[in-house]
Amino acid sequence: xxxxALQRRELIVAGVQRLGAYHLLRVADGxxxxxxxxxxxxxxxxxxxxxxxxxxxxxxxLSIARRADGHSLFLLEDVGPGTARLCAMRPGKRVxxxxxxxxxxxxxxxxxxxxxxxxxxxxxxxxxxQDQLPGTATALLGFRGSAHAEQGSSxxxxxxxxxxxxxxNSDSSISDGFSV
Ligand SMILES: Cc1cc2nc3c(=O)[nH]c(=O)nc-3n(C[C@H](O)[C@H](O)[C@H](O)COP(=O)(O)OP(=O)(O)OC[C@H]3O[C@@H](n4cnc5c(N)ncnc54)[C@H](O)[C@@H]3O)c2cc1C
Numbered sequence: 001x002x003x004x005a006l007q008r009r010e011l012i013v014a015g016v017q018r019l020g021a022y023h024l025l026r027v028a029d030g031x032x033x034x035x036x037x038x039x040x041x042x043x044x045x046x047x048x049x050x051x052x053x054x055x056x057x058x059x060x061x062l063s064i065a066r067r068a069d070g071h072s073l074f075l076l077e078d079v080g081p082g083t084a085r086l087c088a089m090r091p092g093k094r095v096x097x098x099x100x101x102x103x104x105x106x107x108x109x110x111x112x113x114x115x116x117x118x119x120x121x122x123x124x125x126x127x128x129x130q131d132q133l134p135g136t137a138t139a140l141l142g143f144r145g146s147a148h149a150e151q152g153s154s155x156x157x158x159x160x161x162x163x164x165x166x167x168x169n170s171d172s173s174i175s176d177g178f179s180v
Contacts, residue, residue, distance in 0.1 A: 023087040029072035034064045036129035040099025056082035065124035075124040
């Protein structure tokens with residue numbers, strides 16, 4: 001975890017971009033610089049706890065996909081009330097964020113060649129990891145279906161060329177994408 005006492009902060013949404021099966025949420029964030037592999041607990045300021053059975057009640061954990069130009073980026077898949085609410089955010093809306101949390105990834109030993117491996121929304125922290133590694137690294141990406149692979153591999157997170165359902169077989173690099 002980064003140094004200093006962490007507090008829940010209120011952040012302004014800059015935009016949500018639809019990327020096939022995924023959504024890319026951008027929030028203005030001048031908070032502590034995250035390490036690759038860290039996450040934040042997010043909740044919408046309005047309309048949280050207002051769904052069926054008052055769900056979602058608790059904030060949801062989301063990997064920090066990138067920090068660039070004062071913005072944090074999150075890659076989401078709408079799988080339930082929390083992610084649905086966050087995917088429906090619009091510019092100017094507010095989210096509560098607690099983070100960065102978690103220990104982050106261990107840097108590769110000097111002289112070792114890193115290979116970044118992830119699948120589905122699990123590709124999110126590979127982008128920030130690539131940002132923090134010197135040079136570019138090979139990425140192996142897996143998706144559960146061709147539709148997810150097509151969109152996932154063309155998200156601003158990655159420049160994957162080929163991805164097949166259920167396997168991580170794409171030799172690709174994580175691009176500098178995510179322009180904010
Ligand atoms: C450290 C960390 C990082 C994460 N990073 C990301 C990220 O970058 N992007 C992202 O999209 N997600 C990420 N997640 C996952 C995300 O936090 C969860 O999927 C979250 O629960 C989604 O909330 P929800 O309210 O949308 O869905 P929920 O209602 O919590 O449901 C989540 C999934 O569980 C299933 N489910 C719910 N209840 C049950 C049950 N009783 N029995 C069986 N299945 C059930 C749902 O069908 C759905 O597929 C991360 C999680 C962790 C812990």
